[in-house]
Amino acid sequence: MPFSKNALKVLESRYLRRNLKGELAETPDELFMRVAKAVAEAELAWGTHSEAEKWQAIFYESMKNLLFLPNSPTLMNAGTSLNQLSACFVLPIEDNLDSIFTTLKNAAMIQQSGGGTGFNFSQLRPKNDLISVTGGEASGPVSFMKVFNCATEHVKHGGKRRGANMGILKVDHPDIEEFVVSKTDEKALNNFNISVGITDKFMQAVEKDETWELIHPNSKSIIKTIKAKDLWRLIIENAWSSGDPGLVFLDTINAGNPLLPLGKIECTNPCGEVPLLPYESCNLGSINLSKFVEQEGRKNIINFTKLGSTIEMAIRFLDNVIEVNHYLLPQTKTIVTANRKIGLGIMGWADLLIMLELPYDSNEAISLAHQVMKFFKEKSLEASVQLAKERGVFKNWEKSIFYPNIKLRHATRLSIAPTGTISIIADTSSSIEPLFAVAYRRSHVLDGNILSEINPLFIDYLKKNKLYSEGLMDEVKETGYLQHIKQIPAATKNVFKTALEISPDWHLKHQVVFQRYVDNAVSKTINLAETASVSDISEIYLNAWKQKTKGITIFRYNSKNKQVLEKGISS
Ligand code: ADP
Known part of the structure; x- marks a missing residue:
């Protein structure tokens, strides 16, 4: 199993089932099997047992290999007596x-x-x-x-x-x-x-x-x-x-x-990625882009064929979740089954850029975002149209902007969630955020547990380029970033720029380009240095409105005592 230490800590503390004595009663493998089985059960309404089994195997493989993960409640609750699957x-x-x-x-x-x-x-x-x-x-x-x-x-x-x-x-x-x-x-x-x-x-x-x-x-x-x-x-x-x-x-x-x-x-919803009507709920899932990079000659490229079939699988998975979900409130069941909003998104964007050696704050990164998200938009629409053919359009379709031209199964399909926990399970960078630091401590995520980490892609990159040394790692651990370290070449520094070293404009550019293709919304934090001024924030908020984001959130470093992420791990 390809799990990192942090992923195992997270899984053990909240996701894996326990028996009445509080002992672990499930392995990560069994967790994914439980989820795949519960979600594939929806297939039985339209298909045979063997088709349901086929999808169960596909869902299982994609989760186990960390290509795709549904939101936390699906991982925690699918196939349990609670079975509440929406975030x-x-x-x-x-x-x-x-x-x-x-x-x-x-x-x-x-x-x-x-x-x-x-x-x-x-x-x-x-x-x-x-x-x-x-x-x-x-x-x-x-x-x-x-x-x-x-x-x-x-x-x-x-x-x-x-x-x-x-x-x-x-x-x-x-x-x-x-x-x-x-x-x-x-x-x-x-x-x-x-x-x-x-x-x-x-x-x-x-x-x-x-x-x-x-x-x-x-x-x-x-x-x-x-x-x-x-x-x-x-x-x-x-x-x-x-x-x-x-x-x-x-x-x-x-x-x-x-x-x-x-x-x-x-x-x-709480992090802003899904605008909803009263009583509506939405279930999310995110594709881990770092798993779609392949080497071609001496270059890394994205395998769009594999990405396309994963998008199609994920839309089907989320459609199934609507079917098998246990709705705590009757009003929610009525509106969710009538609108069928789902939110497929991504994680590992920063990792993908690093693997392609593109700085986050570069026009190339923005063009790639256009290309990738246009692809997501088209493929998710195709998948929803296909499911509408097989299973019918959503009940309120005739009231929607898609009537009468596009027969769809879901009123919305895409959403960029923060992937706060599932990105730890998948061991990749969260959502569309840049790296927060090359080395960091993550506290308060699990009620006080502290997780520390040096970015594994950084270690790989240094080894590949013969730059790795223990002394250098100690220096990086001190502060969590690289810009002051003399022996690191400028190109490396650009690829590994962290959230606070990337100007707010570039943060916003990413949010804007992703929003352009996403029918729900994009959850993103525009990270600012501690020295940012009130008028800097005014400008960001104003630009966000002008550029048609659906919302905006900033965070100035150190403006709260309890930060989720702290740079550097040696203190
Ligand atoms: P995860 O990685 O756990 O699937 P995300 O960080 O992507 O979750 O958040 C997605 C959505 O899940 C949030 O917008 C919010 O609606 C819900 N959510 C996130 N964290 C919590 C929490 N601690 N308690 C309740 N809901 C949460």
Whole structure:
């Protein structure tokens, strides 16, 4: 089995089944067999036993060889009594206690099963507003978010992993200023990512330096008028100091909404890669691009034939997941089986670039992204069309932008997820992110366990180019990056540039080009050096909107005490 030490640690701590005594009751091989069998069972609705067995073997091989992995809940739960297989959920919050606490309960159950939840709190009346039933005053969206945060804190102790939430508030909600500063105290909403729901109208008001009205969500009356630029400044100052809030661009999302007759999309899952309607969920899977590199003569190239058939297999796998999934909520079952949204993405992008010896911050890398993602878009569409022929179109197809020309089985097909854990299992770089460091410690991923690592591709590269020495490794371990090390040639330094050495513009260019081909969204963190200024962030956020990303998240190095990744491993 090709597993790294870190992969085994991750698998053992959360993914492999245990018996009642808490002892491991499954090997990684058996895990993949369990998942392949559970997912291939869907085939029986259309095909014979032997066809189901054929697909079971194909799914198993592709996971075992780390070509493709589904999102964590599928790995954890497939074929178990829980069988909840989706990573991403959005739940509604209406302006009454019944809705708020029903959703709180539903969120707790979803989180217990390893899923992440997104909520848009904008329908809630603002703080200090009148409550007609009691004559008292409303506590407002931010105070309810704290209730959700607290519930997550407690659920995580008994659940599969620490929960993740997305909280969104629209930019014209009267409590928007309180929301924007709500993560100043790091502990207050520690289980939430927060994003401001931005409209084009607001961005235009910022550009033209106009006033901006905050509007009561129920009465629609104007509660307060502020300067758009003042609110913008508050947003970016907070992003500078804590990484939050990010932005979600609601008009861009709805311009690409394939099912507008069902309503506007106002929310995303926790990491932002899937915009969803209330009660919708989405299951994700990612293809490990580093496994598609082959040597041709003296050059490395991508094997597109193998990639094409893996995309086709992955779309079928994710379609099957919709069939065999156990839905915790009846509303979710109804909408998911009607829209059939899936999110196939990638991991190992940085590793692929290294194997092809292309710097992340190069035009060649961007052109390759166009080529690879165009291929993903075409192949995933073909696979969905083919499945529609075999199994039928999705129920709401006639309400979708694809009607009547393209008979599809899935309202959406692609999504770039962070692959935070599955990339560790696959032992490759996460998602479309550059290397964070050439040597690093990864803490807090597994509740305090520390995993350390020198990038194996770097070691291979040094050995191949006769640059390897123990002394050099010690130097690299000190800081986690290479730029200051004299004996390393410039070309090597360019190929192994790390996230903070790559300018924010290049980070954004990657997000933009991937978004262009992805019908859901792209989860990406624009990493910034500690010295980045508030106006740097303003520029990035503004450019992200102009270039039609669906959302944007930045992180300035050291702006939070508890970072997931720290550079260098020797300290
Ligand atoms: P993985 O690598 O574990 O499959 P990703 O890092 O790709 O997961 O995240 C995909 C989605 O899974 C996130 O956007 C979120 O919806 C959900 N998710 C991620 N981490 C958690 C978590 N700790 N708890 C609940 N949901 C999570």
